[in-house]
Amino acid sequence: xxxxxxIIGFVLFVNEGWSQSAQAxxxxxxxxxxxxxxxxxxxxxxxxxxxxxxxxxxGKVVIIDFWGxxxxxxxxxxxxxxxxxxxxxxxxxxxxxxxxxxxKAKQFYETRQKANKPMYLPCAINRKFVKYFQLNGVPTYVWxxxxxxxxxITDQSQITEQNIGDFIRGKPVQLRQMVxxxxxxxxxxxxxxASEMDSSSVxxxxxxxxxxxxxxxxxxxxxxxxxxxxxxxxxIPLLYRIAFGDTANSIEYNRTVIESAHPEKLSCPKSESFExxxxxxxxxxxxxxxxxxxxxILKIMQGELKKMFGYNAFQxxxxxxxxxxxxxxxxxxxASKTVIPKVIFSTGGITVTNYPFAQFAGMIQHYIPDKIIFxxxxxxxxxxxxxxxxxxxVDSVMEALKxxxxxxxxxxxxxxxxxxxxxx
Numbered sequence: 001x002x003x004x005x006x007i008i009g010f011v012l013f014v015n016e017g018w019s020q021s022a023q024a025x026x027x028x029x030x031x032x033x034x035x036x037x038x039x040x041x042x043x044x045x046x047x048x049x050x051x052x053x054x055x056x057x058x059g060k061v062v063i064i065d066f067w068g069x070x071x072x073x074x075x076x077x078x079x080x081x082x083x084x085x086x087x088x089x090x091x092x093x094x095x096x097x098x099x100x101x102x103x104k105a106k107q108f109y110e111t112r113q114k115a116n117k118p119m120y121l122p123c124a125i126n127r128k129f130v131k132y133f134q135l136n137g138v139p140t141y142v143w144x145x146x147x148x149x150x151x152x153i154t155d156q157s158q159i160t161e162q163n164i165g166d167f168i169r170g171k172p173v174q175l176r177q178m179v180x181x182x183x184x185x186x187x188x189x190x191x192x193x194a195s196e197m198d199s200s201s202v203x204x205x206x207x208x209x210x211x212x213x214x215x216x217x218x219x220x221x222x223x224x225x226x227x228x229x230x231x232x233x234x235x236i237p238l239l240y241r242i243a244f245g246d247t248a249n250s251i252e253y254n255r256t257v258i259e260s261a262h263p264e265k266l267s268c269p270k271s272e273s274f275e276x277x278x279x280x281x282x283x284x285x286x287x288x289x290x291x292x293x294x295x296x297i298l299k300i301m302q303g304e305l306k307k308m309f310g311y312n313a314f315q316x317x318x319x320x321x322x323x324x325x326x327x328x329x330x331x332x333x334x335a336s337k338t339v340i341p342k343v344i345f346s347t348g349g350i351t352v353t354n355y356p357f358a359q360f361a362g363m364i365q366h367y368i369p370d371k372i373i374f375x376x377x378x379x380x381x382x383x384x385x386x387x388x389x390x391x392x393x394v395d396s397v398m399e400a401l402k403x404x405x406x407x408x409x410x411x412x413x414x415x416x417x418x419x420x421x422x423x424x
Contacts, residue, residue, distance in 0.1 A: 230287075324408070
């Protein structure tokens with residue numbers, strides 16, 4: 001999930017009914033079973049009125065869907081949320097709340113409309129409402145009962161027809177709440193921190209631990225002179241990608257091949273909740289070396305991973321189906337150097353003004369992370385382009401680029417790949 005800064009929200013001080021005001025909430029106070037403050041929304045998309053107050057929804061179960069146009073899991077969940085709204089009708093209101101602003105949300109809705117994939121759920125934009133819930137990331141779902149009480153804050157795995165149906169009918173529902181983020185004290189070694197949280201979590205003397213609840217998945221790239229690698233809650237393939245990368249970057253996801261009889265240990269199956277999967281399949285790892293070994297730190301890490309997990313990992317040239325970006329000879333969408341550089345991007349499109357072409361191409365790659373893209377346009381200057389497409393759909397991007405004399409097509413290429421294989 002995309003990281004959202006945890007900040008101070010608000011708390012309610014009334015006994016019953018929807019609140020009319022909200023005061024600053026201590027970040028340590030749980031929102032569960034508290035009455036939701038009376039927020040009002042006047043920046044709305046796909047709603048038949050100019051304003052919406054939470055009190056207008058009293059008597060209905062409300063599911064707040066916090067999402068962002070940058071978040072692929074959020075986008076993929078939209079059809080499911082629309083189906084649930086249709087299923088439960090007037091007894092349920094799904095309200096989407098965009099976390100990255102009105103313009104990006106509006107562009108996303110318009111792009112879907114043009115693609116004959118119109119959005120049916122209303123969407124609100126309210127920065128104070130987002131801050132109140134102190135989100136760790138998106139998608140996040142807030143469950144509010146018909147009296148206005150916050151009953152749960154969950155991830156996507158808890159959004160099921162059975163759970164929502166029981167919630168509407170007032171039946172007891174055991175919902176797994178999202179774990180509140182824990183701030184890690186990086187002055188302490190990982191082993192010391194893990195031992196304080198769970199004495200059984202240390203698995204290896206060189207600081208390998210199992211998943212540590214509450215910590216976000218993190219990795220700080222090596223910089224010159226650093227003698228420590230430290231990662232938190234990452235999968236085995238990502239550990240290998242770091243070890244076979246360089247001091248600035250890991251091997252890219254789309255340049256990794258997994259050859260295993262048990263791939264479910266290396267990546268989360270589509271049928272399983274990632275929140276549940278990562279408990280047994282992600283790890284924390286820390287390696288410290290003396291200064292004279294700093295240049296060899298990643299080679300040492302490769303050997304450590306081999307000892308700890310047993311997989312054979314190596315790099316070799318493989319034939320891969322890749323996307324190649326080319327340009328017509330008469331490409332003419334050059335920028336005026338007098339204009340202030342500007343960029344707006346979301347899953348609904350990319351608009352750049354006086355912006356480097358290489359960074360524009362990089363943003364296309366961002367939305368298609370599992371494909372390898374070669375930029376062979378030869379364009380090195382700044383450009384002005386307003387691209388409207390479903391950025392996570394290759395065919396949509398291909399079609400939209402043609403308008404600008406740009407072409408994205410498939411080719412077989414020899415690519416240096418990281419191969420991760422089962423032990424022989």
